[in-house]
Amino acid sequence: MPLPTARDLAWPPKQLAEITPVLETWSAWYEGTPDALVRAYGGNTSAFTEPSTRPAQRRGGVVGALARFWWGRPIDDASQRRDQLHVPVAADLARVSADLLYAEPPTLTLAADAAQERQDAQAGGETQTREPSVTQQRLDEYVDDGFHTVLATGAEIGAILGGRYQRVTWDPAVIGKPFLTTVDADAALPEFRWGCLVAVTFWHVVDRQGGTVWRHLERHELDDDGRGLIFHGLYEGTGATLGVQRELTAHPATEPLAAQVDDQGALVTGRTPGLCVEYIPNQLPQRRWRKDPIGRNLGRSDLDGVEQLMDALDEAYSSLWRDIRLAKGRIVVASQLLESSGPGQGAEFNLDREVYEAVKGMAPENGALPITPNQFEIRVDEHLRACDDATARIISTAGYSAQTLSDGVEGGQMTATEVHARERRSYSTRDRKIRAERPAIARLAEKMLTIDAEVFGTRGLEPGVVHVEFGETVQDGLITLASTAQLLSAARAASTQTKVEMVHPDWSPDQVKAEVGRILAEDAGEVLASPDDVPPAAQADPTKVKAQFDALGVGVRAGVDPDDAADRVGLDGVRFTGAVPTSLRLPESDAASLEQA
Structure with missing residues (x-):
C-alpha cells in the first residue's frame, strides 16, 4: 500500500479517534506538570492563566463525571489553580517497570554457538574457553553500542502508553552498523493480522510554521515475497489534516533520504525477510479497547484503570498543603489599632510595636485587648492515611507490590528468596512482560544481523536464531548461595556444573565449564600442589x-x-x-x- 495521497485526510488518522485521546491523557500523567494535566482534563487552559469551563463539565452522567476530575473541575477564580500539587506516581510506576525488566540486562547468545558449547560440555575434555564466533562478537558490539539502553527507555514509555515500537535503523553516515530506535505508540498507525503486526505508519512533526505543519511519514510493510519495505514521505498540512505530499528535498529533515529511495519513496537497501519493526505490548490482555479493530491488538498501560485514583491522590495531597497554608498563624485586630498610611493609602498594623496607649471607649467590656490570634489545626494524619491508601491501591491495580516502590527494608538484610516472597506480585507482572519482550528482542537482533550483512557487507556474519535470556533482578549473597550448594551436594541432588552455575550466576558457559574441570581435577588429586603446601600423606593400607x-x-x-x-x-x-x-x-x-x- 503506497503512502496516502488525499489532500484532506484527517490527521491523526480517524481510525485512532477512540485511542489517541486516552494516550494523550496517560502521557499527561507521565509528564506530571500542572499544565499538561489541566489540558488533559480541563481543556486547552494553562494552570496559571485564566480559567475556562468545558460544557461537558456542567453535564450529568458519565461524560460529566469524567470531565469533572479534580484536575478538570470547573473553576471561576484563576487563583485557585495555584494550590494544585501533583504526586508523580505515574512516572514512578513507569521507572519501576523498566527497571524490573532491564536493570539486569538480558544476554544475547547465538543459538549455534550455544549448541556448540553444550556439545563441548557433554563431551568433556578440554576446559579452555572457546573464541566467540564473528556473529556473536557482532551481537556483543550491538549491546555495547546501547542496545539495552534503548530497550530500557522504550520500556518506560511503553509502560505508560501500553506498548512501543522498536525499530531496526541504519545510517552509514552516523555509524557503520545497524542500531535500535524506539517509536512511541502515540505516533503510529498499526495494521494487524491475527494479532501480528503486518504494517505500520509512523509520523513525526518536523516543523511548525504558524498554522502549517510539516510531517515526515515512514511506512513499513511487506512485499509479495515477505521482504520488508520502508517508504518515506514528506507532507505539508495543518494541525488537523495531513495535507499535500512534497518532495523529500523540500525540508532539511528529510533531504538526506531523497538519494536513498526509489521513485515510489521506498528505500532501495535493506530489503530482507520480515519487517524492520516490532510492536512490544506492555501487558496483555487489553481491557479498554477489546472491541476496537486496532485497539484490541494493543497492550495495556500500567495506568489503565487508576486515573481516578491518581486524581484523588493529587487532591488529597494538595488538601494537606492547603491546610498547612491556611493554618499559618494570623491575628485579627480592631480597626482602631490600624495606623493610617496617608490619604488614599489605606491603613496598616505594626507587628513590631510593643506598647499601645489605651483609648477611652476602645477596650471591650471584658477588658481584653482587641487583638485575636487565629491558628487552625493541620490534619496531617488524616491526609497522609488517605494518600497512603490511594497510593497502595494504585500500585496494586497496576500490578506491583508496595515494597517494590519502597526505598526502605524492614527487618534488616533479606535474601533474594525473601525479596521475591514480599514482592511476588511485581515479579509475576515482570514475568508476564518478559513473555512479550523475549521473542520480539530475539527477532530484532536477528534482523540487525541480516541488515548488517546485507547493507554493510560485514564479513564472516552468519545470521541465525538468537537466544535472549533475562537475568534475576535480585540475587542472593555468596554465603547464601554457597550454603545452598553445600546442602545440595550433601543430598547428592545437583551436579558440579549446576552448583557452579548457582554460586556464580553471572559467569559465562565457558567460565562455568573451566571451573567444573578444575573442581573435578582437584577431587581426583590431579592438581599440582604449590611449594608452600604440606606434602600429601602416604596412601594407607x-x-x-x-x-x-x-x-x-x-x-x-x-x-x-x-x-x-x-x-x-x-x-x-x-x-x-x-x-x-x-x-x-x-x-x-x-x-x-x-x-x-
Missing part, C-alpha cells in the same frame, strides 16, 4: 584401615568412649561430632561381658 575401624566398632559397642576408642586402635584425629548411633550399641549384658573380657 586398606586392610589395616578396615581392621582399625572394626576394632573401633567393637570398642564403641562395648561402651567405651568413642573418641577414646579411636585413639586406642590407632585412628588418631578421628572424633565423633554427634551422638553415637544406637545401631552401634550392644545390649547392656553383652557390653558388660566384653568389658569383663
Whole structure:
C-alpha cells in the first residue's frame, strides 16, 4: 500500500479517534506538570492563566463525571489553580517497570554457538574457553553500542502508553552498523493480522510554521515475497489534516533520504525477510479497547484503570498543603489599632510595636485587648492515611507490590528468596512482560544481523536464531548461595556444573565449564600442589584401615568412649561430632561381658 495521497485526510488518522485521546491523557500523567494535566482534563487552559469551563463539565452522567476530575473541575477564580500539587506516581510506576525488566540486562547468545558449547560440555575434555564466533562478537558490539539502553527507555514509555515500537535503523553516515530506535505508540498507525503486526505508519512533526505543519511519514510493510519495505514521505498540512505530499528535498529533515529511495519513496537497501519493526505490548490482555479493530491488538498501560485514583491522590495531597497554608498563624485586630498610611493609602498594623496607649471607649467590656490570634489545626494524619491508601491501591491495580516502590527494608538484610516472597506480585507482572519482550528482542537482533550483512557487507556474519535470556533482578549473597550448594551436594541432588552455575550466576558457559574441570581435577588429586603446601600423606593400607575401624566398632559397642576408642586402635584425629548411633550399641549384658573380657 503506497503512502496516502488525499489532500484532506484527517490527521491523526480517524481510525485512532477512540485511542489517541486516552494516550494523550496517560502521557499527561507521565509528564506530571500542572499544565499538561489541566489540558488533559480541563481543556486547552494553562494552570496559571485564566480559567475556562468545558460544557461537558456542567453535564450529568458519565461524560460529566469524567470531565469533572479534580484536575478538570470547573473553576471561576484563576487563583485557585495555584494550590494544585501533583504526586508523580505515574512516572514512578513507569521507572519501576523498566527497571524490573532491564536493570539486569538480558544476554544475547547465538543459538549455534550455544549448541556448540553444550556439545563441548557433554563431551568433556578440554576446559579452555572457546573464541566467540564473528556473529556473536557482532551481537556483543550491538549491546555495547546501547542496545539495552534503548530497550530500557522504550520500556518506560511503553509502560505508560501500553506498548512501543522498536525499530531496526541504519545510517552509514552516523555509524557503520545497524542500531535500535524506539517509536512511541502515540505516533503510529498499526495494521494487524491475527494479532501480528503486518504494517505500520509512523509520523513525526518536523516543523511548525504558524498554522502549517510539516510531517515526515515512514511506512513499513511487506512485499509479495515477505521482504520488508520502508517508504518515506514528506507532507505539508495543518494541525488537523495531513495535507499535500512534497518532495523529500523540500525540508532539511528529510533531504538526506531523497538519494536513498526509489521513485515510489521506498528505500532501495535493506530489503530482507520480515519487517524492520516490532510492536512490544506492555501487558496483555487489553481491557479498554477489546472491541476496537486496532485497539484490541494493543497492550495495556500500567495506568489503565487508576486515573481516578491518581486524581484523588493529587487532591488529597494538595488538601494537606492547603491546610498547612491556611493554618499559618494570623491575628485579627480592631480597626482602631490600624495606623493610617496617608490619604488614599489605606491603613496598616505594626507587628513590631510593643506598647499601645489605651483609648477611652476602645477596650471591650471584658477588658481584653482587641487583638485575636487565629491558628487552625493541620490534619496531617488524616491526609497522609488517605494518600497512603490511594497510593497502595494504585500500585496494586497496576500490578506491583508496595515494597517494590519502597526505598526502605524492614527487618534488616533479606535474601533474594525473601525479596521475591514480599514482592511476588511485581515479579509475576515482570514475568508476564518478559513473555512479550523475549521473542520480539530475539527477532530484532536477528534482523540487525541480516541488515548488517546485507547493507554493510560485514564479513564472516552468519545470521541465525538468537537466544535472549533475562537475568534475576535480585540475587542472593555468596554465603547464601554457597550454603545452598553445600546442602545440595550433601543430598547428592545437583551436579558440579549446576552448583557452579548457582554460586556464580553471572559467569559465562565457558567460565562455568573451566571451573567444573578444575573442581573435578582437584577431587581426583590431579592438581599440582604449590611449594608452600604440606606434602600429601602416604596412601594407607586398606586392610589395616578396615581392621582399625572394626576394632573401633567393637570398642564403641562395648561402651567405651568413642573418641577414646579411636585413639586406642590407632585412628588418631578421628572424633565423633554427634551422638553415637544406637545401631552401634550392644545390649547392656553383652557390653558388660566384653568389658569383663
